[in-house]
Amino acid sequence: xxxxxxxxxxxxxxxxxxxxxxxxxxxxxxxxxxxxxxxxxxxxxxxxxxxxxxxxxxxxxxxxxxxxxxxxxxxxxxxxxxxxxxxxxxxxxxxxxxxxxxxxxxxxxxxxxxxxxxxxxxxxxxxxxxxxxxxxxxxxxxxxxxxxxxxxxxxxxxxxxxxxxxxxxxxxxxxxxxxxxxxxxxxxxxxxxxxxxxxxxxxxxxxxxxxxxxxxxxxxxxxxxxxxxxxxxxxxxxxxxxxxxxxxxxxxxxxxxxxxxxxxxxxxxxxxxxxxxxxxxxxxxxxxxxxxxxxxxxxxxxxxxxxxxxxxxxxxxxxxxxxxxxxxxxxxxxxxxxxxxxxxxxxxxxxxxxxxxxxxxxxxxxxxxxxxxxxxxxxxxxxxxxxxxxxxxxxxxxxxxxxxxxxxx
Amino acid sequence: xxxxxxxxxxxxxxxxxxxxxxxxxxxxxxxxxxxxxxxxxxxxxxxxxxxxxxxxxxxxxxxxxxxxxxxxxxxxxxxxxxxxxxxxxxxxxxxxxxxxxxxxxxxxxxxxxxxxxxxxxxxxxxxxxxxxxxxxxxxxxxxxxxxxxxxxxxxxxxxxxxxxxxxxxxxxxxxxxxxxxxxxxxxxxxxxxxxxxxxxxxxxxxxxxxxxxxxxxxxxxxxxxxxxxxxxxxxxxxxxxxxxxxxxxxxxxxxxxxxxxxxxxxxxxxxxxxxxxxxxxxxxxxxxxxxxxxxxxxxxxxxxxxxxxxxxxxxxxxxxxxxxxxxxxxxxxxxxxxxxxxxxxxxxxxxxxxxxxxxxxxxxxxxxxxxxxxxxxxxxxxxxxxxxxxxxxxxxxxxxxxxxxxxxx
Numbered sequence: 001x002x003x004x005x006x007x008x009x010x011x012x013x014x015x016x017x018x019x020x021x022x023x024x025x026x027x028x029x030x031x032x033x034x035x036x037x038x039x040x041x042x043x044x045x046x047x048x049x050x051x052x053x054x055x056x057x058x059x060x061x062x063x064x065x066x067x068x069x070x071x072x073x074x075x076x077x078x079x080x081x082x083x084x085x086x087x088x089x090x091x092x093x094x095x096x097x098x099x100x101x102x103x104x105x106x107x108x109x110x111x112x113x114x115x116x117x118x119x120x121x122x123x124x125x126x127x128x129x130x131x132x133x134x135x136x137x138x139x140x141x142x143x144x145x146x147x148x149x150x151x152x153x154x155x156x157x158x159x160x161x162x163x164x165x166x167x168x169x170x171x172x173x174x175x176x177x178x179x180x181x182x183x184x185x186x187x188x189x190x191x192x193x194x195x196x197x198x199x200x201x202x203x204x205x206x207x208x209x210x211x212x213x214x215x216x217x218x219x220x221x222x223x224x225x226x227x228x229x230x231x232x233x234x235x236x237x238x239x240x241x242x243x244x245x246x247x248x249x250x251x252x253x254x255x256x257x258x259x260x261x262x263x264x265x266x267x268x269x270x271x272x273x274x275x276x277x278x279x280x281x282x283x284x285x286x287x288x289x290x291x292x293x294x295x296x297x298x299x300x301x302x303x304x305x306x307x308x309x310x311x312x313x314x315x316x317x318x319x320x321x322x323x324x325x326x327x328x329x330x331x332x333x334x335x336x337x338x339x340x341x342x343x344x345x346x347x348x349x350x351x352x353x354x355x356x357x358x359x360x361x362x363x364x365x366x367x368x369x370x371x372x373x374x375x376x377x378x379x380x381x382x383x384x385x386x387x388x389x390x391x392x393x394x395x396x397x398x399x400x401x402x403x404x405x406x407x408x409x
Numbered sequence: 410x411x412x413x414x415x416x417x418x419x420x421x422x423x424x425x426x427x428x429x430x431x432x433x434x435x436x437x438x439x440x441x442x443x444x445x446x447x448x449x450x451x452x453x454x455x456x457x458x459x460x461x462x463x464x465x466x467x468x469x470x471x472x473x474x475x476x477x478x479x480x481x482x483x484x485x486x487x488x489x490x491x492x493x494x495x496x497x498x499x500x501x502x503x504x505x506x507x508x509x510x511x512x513x514x515x516x517x518x519x520x521x522x523x524x525x526x527x528x529x530x531x532x533x534x535x536x537x538x539x540x541x542x543x544x545x546x547x548x549x550x551x552x553x554x555x556x557x558x559x560x561x562x563x564x565x566x567x568x569x570x571x572x573x574x575x576x577x578x579x580x581x582x583x584x585x586x587x588x589x590x591x592x593x594x595x596x597x598x599x600x601x602x603x604x605x606x607x608x609x610x611x612x613x614x615x616x617x618x619x620x621x622x623x624x625x626x627x628x629x630x631x632x633x634x635x636x637x638x639x640x641x642x643x644x645x646x647x648x649x650x651x652x653x654x655x656x657x658x659x660x661x662x663x664x665x666x667x668x669x670x671x672x673x674x675x676x677x678x679x680x681x682x683x684x685x686x687x688x689x690x691x692x693x694x695x696x697x698x699x700x701x702x703x704x705x706x707x708x709x710x711x712x713x714x715x716x717x718x719x720x721x722x723x724x725x726x727x728x729x730x731x732x733x734x735x736x737x738x739x740x741x742x743x744x745x746x747x748x749x750x751x752x753x754x755x756x757x758x759x760x761x762x763x764x765x766x767x768x769x770x771x772x773x774x775x776x777x778x779x780x781x782x783x784x785x786x787x788x789x790x791x792x793x794x795x796x797x798x799x800x801x802x803x804x805x806x807x808x809x810x811x812x813x814x815x816x817x818x
Contacts, residue, residue, distance in 0.1 A: 165736035241650025
C-alpha cells in the first residue's frame, strides 16, 4: 500500500477492513489509526473489551471477511468502537499494529449482491445530454431511486489494476447505418461513487422502511464503477440496461467507515418537491457532509478532475436500501448498494469523463499538456473523500486503479 | 418432495443435486435414479470408483453445495458418471439411497452471480407487442445475446412458495397523466427458462470463445424468472433495465443435468442470418432437443399453459457465456446464466402470461372455468422439461412455486 492518508484515520474514525502481512499472513479484521493498522483479534483481550458480552468476538474478528462482524447489532458495534477508542486514547499498542505500508488490504466483505443506483440529478441529466444532446430527468425520478443489478465477480479492492475491456460497440454512433465492431473499448471511464455495505440482514418479504434502515447499514466505502461508454451505449440501445459496459471491473476502497463515525457529519438530505410513498418517507432525511476529490495521473503528472460533495444526492442510502428490499428481496450482510456518479452542478464537480468531456467531444487538458477525452492505458485514477473539513479526522482513504491494455484475444 | 418424475431419471441421466433427510441431516451431494436419491459420498468406496485418481473426491461430495465438484475437470466428471452408472447398472445399492419423498432438496450450488439473457426471437418481439402494440427486434439482436444482471439473494429451490411482491407501478399505463401507486403487484407472471451453471471458472480477462465454452458448463437446470409486469414496466420507463420487477424471486430446479447426459440430444442451433464476431462464432453450433411443459393449478384443477421446445433459441449457452466473459468479467463456478423466456411461434408455445394473455388484455380460460390474466394468490405454477422424447429417460424433473399473498406493510 502506498496510501498516505493518515489524517483520514484519527481516533474519531475507527473504520474496519481486512488485512494480511508477512507477520500475519492470514487475512483478518483490522482497524486503522493514522498509519497504524491494528489487528483486532489480538486487541480483544485488553481491558476495555472485557465489558463486551460476546464470547464469539475474537473468532469473528479472525474471519477472512467482515461479514460476521458486520451482521452483529449496532449495540455491539458501538461497544467495540468505544473499546478500541479507549484502548488507543492513552497509547498505541504496538504489539497489535503494523504500519500501513507493511500490510496488504483485501476486500472487506464477501459481496453476494451489488446494486448500483443513480441518484445525482445532475448526472442523470448530464448523461443523456452528453450522449444525445437532450437533457431530461428519468420518468420515475420522483418516485423511487433508479438502479440496476451489478456484477459481483469483478469487484476488486483498491490498487487492483483495471484492464481495458474488449467488447462490441458502434464504429460511429452518429452514422445513419449502425455498424457494430469488436475491439478494446475506446471510451473507458470512471464513476466516483459511495457505496453502503449491509450489516444486519433484511429477510425476504420483510421490507424495511427508509426511516428504520440505518440499523441495517454497516458502513460506507468508496466505489469506482468503471464504465466502457461505447460498449454500454451499444447494449443500452436495447431495454435491459448495462451489462458488459460495466461488468469488467468495479473498485472499492478497503476501509468501511461506520455510520457511528459519520454521525457528527449528518446534514439534511436534498429536499423532495413531491411526496413519496410511505416506505421511502424519512422525516429525519439525513445524509452526510462528505467531499470527494478525484485526480488522473498521466505520464507521472497529477491533474485534479473533480471536487464535489455528496449531500445533493436526491435519494439517501436509507431510501436506496428500502427500495431494494420493498418487493420482498432479501438484503444479505455484505451486499453493496452504490449511489451512482456523485456529479454536482458545476463543471469542476463532474464525477465521470462522459460528463466532463461531453463523451469525448469537448476534451479537457491535463497538467502534462495532453488531451483528456477518455482514459488511456497507463492512466492512474485516484479519488478520496473526507467527512466534514479535512481536519475532522474522518476520511475514506483512497480508491485507486491503473489502466492496463486490453488482453489480446 | 411430491415430485413424481421418476421417468426423467434413468441411468442415462445421472444428474447432481444437494439433499438432506432425517437419516442424513447434513446437506450433501446426491444423484437420482428413478425415485432413488443416492448419497454420493457413501458410494465412492465402491469398486467402480477405485480407478478415479482423486483422493479429495469423498470430501468434495460431502460439501453442502456442488461448487467444488462442479469446478473439477470434465474428465473427472466423466469418470464419476461412468462409475455411478457401472455401480447401478447391475443393482441399486439401497444402503446409500433414500426415496425421493423422504429427502429434502436444497439449492445445488452457491450462486455468486446470475445473468438473465433473453434469446427467444418470439419472446423479444411478443413482449413489446403485448405492452405497446409494436413488434420489433432489439437493435443488437444479431450482434450478441441481450441480458441483464439478476439478483442472487432471492434465488430459491423448487417448491419454495413465492410471495406476491409489493412495489410501485402505474395505476393506468394507458392514461395520459401517469400516476404511480404502491401496492401488491397486479400482474404477477412466470417465465419458463433454462439456466446453465458454470463449472470450471473463467478467470478475469481470459474471455473464452463460444466454441470452447462447453468446458465451463457444469450442467443445466430449469429456471422460473418470476416477474411483476407492472413494477417492471414502471421502472423500465427508465434506461437501466428491470430491478424490483424481477428481484423478489427466481426459482430453480434441484437437479443439474450435465452436458454428458444431454449429448445424445444435441441438435443444430437456430441459423444466424448475419455473420457474428469471432468469439461468438461456433462452427458446431449445437443446442439441445428439449421440450418444456408448463401448467397452472388453480382451485385444485390443472391446465396446461405451454408446450414448447428449446432449439429455436437464437443464441446458445456457449454464446451467452462467451459474451458474458469477453469484456474481462470472471465467471465463477456456480454462476447461473439463464436463457430468458423460451417462447415459440405458436400460442400454445408461449412461456409467460404477458405474451399468452397480451398483458392481461386477452384472458385465457383455465380448466376450472376461471379467467387467466395474471397469477392469483394460491395458483401453483409447475413446469418440467425432457430431452428427446419422454422415453429417453433424461429429464429435468420439475420447477414449481405456489403464489402466496403479498406481505402486509
